Amino acid sequence: MNIITISREFGSGGRELGKRIADILGYSYYDREIITEIAKKHDFDEKYVETILESRFPFSMPITYGRTFSYTDATGQQAIELLSTQYKLLREFASKGNCVIVGRCANVILEEFAPLNIFVYADLESKIQRCRERAPENENLKDSELKRRIRQIDSGRAKHQKFLTDRKWGAKEGYHLCVNTSGLEIKSLSPVIAEYAKGYFEKK
């Protein structure tokens, strides 16, 4: 089974890259699907699942009292349950066949599937430009607001991974390939990265 995981900085074009690579290679593609599935299984709103999974971790860690432990609050308990579902779903998807999975710490969770782990990043200027290009028409954020949002989302991703592993999010040692998309077109980049992935799996 060839599994490609894409971790990415917000605005770096990693999601588009993942989708295009999947299309080129004829692999399945999982991204929002994971959130949708978790939401369905727990009968929660998708946005809620996303919020819980992405931003509540520092506050929802289990706390140990002597030999027992409790959770800081109800959300903590819920987060653990959602995480557990995410964990099972990712393994389910990975077992089905060749696929590209974007985000969700699949690089860490699917370690025993020996995935090809790609990290996609870019300089701040390129990320801001990419965010503007795909923003809804009525969104009119200042640069400073966009920068804050990028920082916030990436910091959430880093925390999410920190909760699951001691491997630092975005540190190149945890990935097989780190791709800087600054000033590059994702459309043009995709065939080359797909080629890399093909070569990687063939030669392993």
Place this chain on the structure above:
Amino acid sequence: MNIITISREFGSGGRELGKRIADILGYSYYDREIITEIAKKHDFDEKYVETILESRFPFSMPITYGRTFSYTDATGQQAIELLSTQYKLLREFASKGNCVIVGRCANVILEEFAPLNIFVYADLESKIQRCRERAPENENLKDSELKRRIRQIDSGRAKHQKFLTDRKWGAKEGYHLCVNTSGLEIKSLSPVIAEYAKGYFEKK
């Protein structure tokens, strides 16, 4: 002019990767040639040039006294001269035509040539194994000694770059592509990275 710079951790196979990419693409290849040229120009031993350029920097920084400045020692003055020759040579090589340059902070020095900057790295185990494979027959270092050597050489490279720029050696933000060679054959990896480089220059 298409310039590819390869920065690499010691034992990661970056040099071999650079040579193979140059061969595949039909580019010139510069590595030891730079040291050889500098040594010739200054009538120094190559080994001496290498030592001065790679390991003396923390001790040979110019020190400012009021409005004038002096050097900490004679080697400091020499280092600056060698650096200046290296600077000129790199620009000379780069101006001649498409090429791959390994090491020598070419990524920083040749910035205005808009090179494709690749960083090659690997986990410690792979680096030790690669060092063993290419060691002379009579070399019989313990793992701990090899680890120390790897650390020392990489730390020299990091300091060398720190002397020239505030961009941190090995930090992915300073490169276009970071390639983890752990467990991979450089021979198999090279055509894919060459393909990436080709795509990168075509689409720029």
